[in-house]
Amino acid sequence: MDSLSSSKKRHLKKLICPGIRGLKFLFLPIDHGLEHGPSDFLENPPSIDPEYELSLSMQCKLSGVVMHLGLAEKYWQRKQFKKRVNLVLKLNGKTFFGDDSEAFSPLLCSVEDGVKLGAEAVGYTFYVGSPKEADDFRQFKKVRREAEEFGIPLIVWSYPRGRIVESKIGKDSWATVSYAARVANEIGADLVKLNLPVNENENEKELNTSPFKNYLPYEKISFLDKLFWVREAAGAVGALVSGGKYKNEIELLENIRLSNRAGFDGIMFGRNLWQRPYDEAVSLIEKIKRVISD
Ligand code: FBP
Numbered sequence: 001m002d003s004l005s006s007s008k009k010r011h012l013k014k015l016i017c018p019g020i021r022g023l024k025f026l027f028l029p030i031d032h033g034l035e036h037g038p039s040d041f042l043e044n045p046p047s048i049d050p051e052y053e054l055s056l057s058m059q060c061k062l063s064g065v066v067m068h069l070g071l072a073e074k075y076w077q078r079k080q081f082k083k084r085v086n087l088v089l090k091l092n093g094k095t096f097f098g099d100d101s102e103a104f105s106p107l108l109c110s111v112e113d114g115v116k117l118g119a120e121a122v123g124y125t126f127y128v129g130s131p132k133e134a135d136d137f138r139q140f141k142k143v144r145r146e147a148e149e150f151g152i153p154l155i156v157w158s159y160p161r162g163r164i165v166e167s168k169i170g171k172d173s174w175a176t177v178s179y180a181a182r183v184a185n186e187i188g189a190d191l192v193k194l195n196l197p198v199n200e201n202e203n204e205k206e207l208n209t210s211p212f213k214n215y216l217p218y219e220k221i222s223f224l225d226k227l228f229w230v231r232e233a234a235g236a237v238g239a240l241v242s243g244g245k246y247k248n249e250i251e252l253l254e255n256i257r258l259s260n261r262a263g264f265d266g267i268m269f270g271r272n273l274w275q276r277p278y279d280e281a282v283s284l285i286e287k288i289k290r291v292i293s294d
Pocket of ligand 1 (some may be wrong): 029030032036126157242243269270271274
């Protein structure tokens with residue numbers, strides 16, 4: 001991240017999570033109400049009120065929350081949060097009802113909206129491999145340029161998605177997640193958010209096809225070595241790992257330990273934190289901080 005402008009560095013410095021050894025980020029996303037609908041909150045009904053996530057972020061001194069414009073304006077701007085919780089404004093989004101085989105996430109607001117609100121960074125979901133990828137490249141180009149002009153960091157959710165990815169090798173394969181990491185590096189992200197790959201490739205047959213066949217001799221390497229490769233692919237871009245669906249504490253902490261060893265720069269966990277009762281989430285965050293510091 002050395003090559004970033006001084007303005008971007010200043011913003012990123014504010015987002016570094018205090019109380020952890022190393023320069024690490026711990027973000028709390030709450031864009032699920034748009035992406036999945038309120039059903040995600042049924043696991044822990046108080047979490048439907050964005051004050052739940054904002055309070056958690058404030059109490060645990062996380063890097064910040066990630067939300068769409070409506071929540072940012074109506075909840076984050078409340079005086080008890082605005083000065084104490086950092087905001088990452090999510091710029092694009094879609095509902096669950098769209099055609100995921102042609103995944104595309106249209107813009108809902110601009111980088112300028114984020115700057116006016118006082119966000120420390122902006123977020124953009126890019127669907128690698130979707131049949132609508134060309135539209136995504138065009139849309140992203142403008143967002144990236146605007147982020148450069150305003151000197152605000154751009155975090156890219158780099159997610160392999162769509163019918164071609166599914167029919168070839170699967171969205172969570174080691175090969176596709178590495179590809180998504182590299183794409184973020186190529187297109188000019190400042191930070192990238194990646195899903196953890198699954199250990200085995202989802203569709204063995206398709207590994208025989210180019211460009212994935214080069215992975216075949218490496219199928220038996222350890223999961224940690226696969227994570228190292230994903231991290232390598234992200235290159236100069238800061239890499240964050242996402243949490244995915246609710247997991248038990250042991251599995252979650254092990255994932256964090258491994259991604260930390262592989263050189264990831266932090267986490268962005270939503271459901272795994274706010275789907276837990278408040279006190280349990282606070283104590284889990286303490287454990288996460290300890291694992292990362294170790
Ligand atoms: P989680 O930690 O809950 O997985 O959140 C990460 C996230 O990227 C959210 O920002 C986003 O709403 C959601 O996952 C999208 O997940 P998917 O595209 O798999 O439905």
